[in-house]
Amino acid sequence: MLVHELFAQARAERPHHPAVIDGEGRLTYAELGRLVDRSVGWLRGQGVTAGQRVVYGGDADHRFLAFLYATLRLGAIFVPAHPELTGAQLGYLAGNCAATVVLHGAGPLAQAWQEVRETPPDPYVADTAPDDVALLIYTSGSTGDPKGVVCPHRPMVAAVGAVNARLGYRADDVVLCRLPLSFDYGLYQALLCATVGATLVLTARNRDAALLRLIEQHGITVVPLVPSLAQMLTVLQRRRKVPTRIRLFTNTGARLGRDTVAELLDCFPGAAYASMYGMTECKRISILDPAEYADHPDSVGPAIPGDVIRIVDADKRAVPPGTVGEIVVRGATVMAGYWQIPMDQQQRYLRGPDGALELHTGDQGYLDQQGRLYFVGRDDDMIKRRGVRMSLTEVENAAERVAGIVAAVALRPAADDAPLVLAVLSELTEPELRDLLAEHLDRARMPDRITHLDEVPLTPNGKPDRKAVERLLRPESSPQKWQTHEPVAV
Numbered sequence: 001m002l003v004h005e006l007f008a009q010a011r012a013e014r015p016h017h018p019a020v021i022d023g024e025g026r027l028t029y030a031e032l033g034r035l036v037d038r039s040v041g042w043l044r045g046q047g048v049t050a051g052q053r054v055v056y057g058g059d060a061d062h063r064f065l066a067f068l069y070a071t072l073r074l075g076a077i078f079v080p081a082h083p084e085l086t087g088a089q090l091g092y093l094a095g096n097c098a099a100t101v102v103l104h105g106a107g108p109l110a111q112a113w114q115e116v117r118e119t120p121p122d123p124y125v126a127d128t129a130p131d132d133v134a135l136l137i138y139t140s141g142s143t144g145d146p147k148g149v150v151c152p153h154r155p156m157v158a159a160v161g162a163v164n165a166r167l168g169y170r171a172d173d174v175v176l177c178r179l180p181l182s183f184d185y186g187l188y189q190a191l192l193c194a195t196v197g198a199t200l201v202l203t204a205r206n207r208d209a210a211l212l213r214l215i216e217q218h219g220i221t222v223v224p225l226v227p228s229l230a231q232m233l234t235v236l237q238r239r240r241k242v243p244t245r246i247r248l249f250t251n252t253g254a255r256l257g258r259d260t261v262a263e264l265l266d267c268f269p270g271a272a273y274a275s276m277y278g279m280t281e282c283k284r285i286s287i288l289d290p291a292e293y294a295d296h297p298d299s300v301g302p303a304i305p306g307d308v309i310r311i312v313d314a315d316k317r318a319v320p321p322g323t324v325g326e327i328v329v330r331g332a333t334v335m336a337g338y339w340q341i342p343m344d345q346q347q348r349y350l351r352g353p354d355g356a357l358e359l360h361t362g363d364q365g366y367l368d369q370q371g372r373l374y375f376v377g378r379d380d381d382m383i384k385r386r387g388v389r390m391s392l393t394e395v396e397n398a399a400e401r402v403a404g405i406v407a408a409v410a411l412r413p414a415a416d417d418a419p420l421v422l423a424v425l426s427e428l429t430e431p432e433l434r435d436l437l438a439e440h441l442d443r444a445r446m447p448d449r450i451t452h453l454d455e456v457p458l459t460p461n462g463k464p465d466r467k468a469v470e471r472l473l474r475p476e477s478s479p480q481k482w483q484t485h486e487p488v489a490v
Contacts, residue, residue: 002153003134004072006160006194007036014171014197020190021218022061022202029197032062034121039070041122042115046101050075050126053097053136057081057090057104060181060202063113065190067103068181072134072153075126076100079136079148080182097136097148097339130154136339137184137280148339149280158332159283160191162304166287167250167274173198174245175222176215178205178229184280185252189224208232212242220244225251228458230260231406237267244268248290252276254463255375255393257400258297275300277375281348282359285309285329286373299372307331311367312360324376327365330358364391383412385420385444392466395422395447398440404428405436407456409469410447419448423469425456 007029010019015030027035048054054071056078058064064080071078079097081090081104094102103112134156136148169175169192177200179186193200201218203211211233214220223233223246230251246268252275256264261273272290277300279285286309288301303309310318311325319325334357337349352358364376377391392410399408399422406425413420426433430450437446457468 001157002072002128002130003156003191004069006157006191007033007069010194010197017171017197018199019193020062020065020200020202023204023207024061027062032065035062035066035116036069036073037121037123038116038119039066040073040124041119042112043067043070043074043076043101044122044124045119048074048076048100050128051077051133052100053077053079055079055081055090055094055097055099055102055104057083057085057102057182058109059083060177060179060186060204062202063109064181066116068190072128073125075128075132077133077136079138080187081138082180082182092145093138093148096145128153130157133336137182137187139280147341150336150339152336155333155335156191156283158306159304160188160195162306162333163188163284163287164192164195165305166289166301167192167248169193169196169198169222171197173221174201174219175199175224176201176203176218176220177224178203178208178211179224179226184283185224185226188283212236212240212244215244215246216242220246222246222248222250225249225256226463227251227254227256227260227407228456228464230256230264234260234263234267246271248272248274250274250276252278252284255300255397257397259401259403261293261297277301277373279359279361279363280335281361282307282329282334284333285327285361288372292372296372298374299368300375301373302371303329303331303373304333307333309367309371309373311365316360321367321369324364324366327361327363327373327375328358329361330356334359381412383420385413390445395420395441395445398445399424399437401440402433402436405433407453407464409453409456409464409466411466411470411473420446421449421451421473422447423451423453423456423473425453 011029011033016028018026019029019032020027054076056067068078081093090104103109130153133150134153135151138146138148175189175193175198177186177189181187190200203214249271273293274290275288277286284304286301286303288299308330310328312328313319313325330352337343337346348360350358350360363378366374377393381392395410396408399405404426409423411421433450457465459465
């Protein structure tokens with residue numbers, strides 16, 4: 001099975017069922033399929049052939065999906081880019097992958113789409129193999145220039161199947177996606193919907209005021225979350241108390257605090273919550289069964305079907321259950337490394353003892369006796385303070401368990417002996433916060449200074465942006481530098 005065949009199958013089996021709903025209306029699988037056919041013809045007219053790269057930086061709407069499936073039908077490689085990238089950032093991506101076509105910006109996108117709609121449908125489907133590359137998804141570049149994760153069809157389709165085996169998306173589901181489709185958590189919502197023939201509802205941040213109305217109007221049943229969206233839905237629902245059909249919330253990336261989940265489930269009775277862990281380099285690694293959340297609220301679950309998790313120490317040796325170390329994963333969903341970086345120079349992708357490719361996540365965690373994973377923190381979150389190795393994430397998670405703290409961001413100390421600063425969104429005073437935090441944090445993890453934020457800056461994917469908070473509180477901090485290249489135009 002190939003990625004675009006997931007959509008082709010739904011198109012054949014459920015032609016009249018709604019495939020996508022966005023700000024411009026509703027399209028059935030048959031209607032979206034005809035736009036895919038026209039997009040195939042347009043891309044062929046631009047000279048796109050198998051193996052070439054197509055960079056797409058448009059909004060999360062039906063055009064994105066049409067160009068995605070059309071690119072894959074040609075055997076070409078789709079490169080999703082966030083629509084808010086600057087010219088320098090987009091130029092870096094386009095230059096790094098040597099793109100044949102780059103679609104970005106309101107004017108060029110509108111012109112291209114008008115031409116697509118005037119292009120005759122083209123039934124062409126390239127002869128593509130499962131190990132051919134389908135996508136390049138560029139990482140955020142927190143430790144340097146962004147790297148393109150090479151995503152072949154085989155592990156992508158395996159990831160869709162494994163995730164759905166745990167989450168159980170259904171043909172009658174209506175999935176709300178407020179996430180950018182350039183973010184793999186958002187993109188895979190489209191693939192999960194296609195694999196079962198469900199309906200995908202796409203919305204953007206500028207429509208947040210109408211979010212509950214959207215949920216009610218379309219009968220939303222599944223909502224993928226980031227913390228900011230969970231908090232927003234809770235606030236909106238407490239005000240309006242709208243009856244909904246939501247049966248499942250999911251979360252990955254920045255984890256939700258226990259209090260946030262409790263409030264969310266209280267506001268949306270009948271809904272369940274699935275905590276997940278993953279990264280672009282492997283898509284999804286573990287998923288906690290919603291039925292186990294009450295007993296294991298800090299776990300992100302066992303490995304998904306087809307994958308194996310192990311924990312290793314600094315010397316890459318396996319450690320026993322309960323011992324914190326680096327999370328390593330192998331199996332069907334591990335992607336094929338980074339674009340144009342020789343395998344022997346890749347720090348994340350390494351050959352295991354038996355020669356199989358493994359992903360060394362750089363994240364810290366541990367397994368319990370039943371194989372459930374507990375995420376402790378990102379490698380760049382780890383600090384040593386007062387002789388104790390700890391994670392900034394565990395400080396944040398503990399703070400967010402305190403009633404009255406809406407969100408918390410712990411900043412990496414500028415030096416080993418520098419103060420640990422915790423920035424919070426809260427109406428409590430610093431002395432009140434310190435007394436409450438003392439119930440959750442030991443002396444080593446207690447922040448030296450607590451400062452208040454008016455709002456928590458977010459990344460384009462909706463996660464708390466620690467670097468942006470650092471720039472607010474430490475003006476001398478410099479932002480991420482990107483190498484610059486001239487953007488490529490259509």
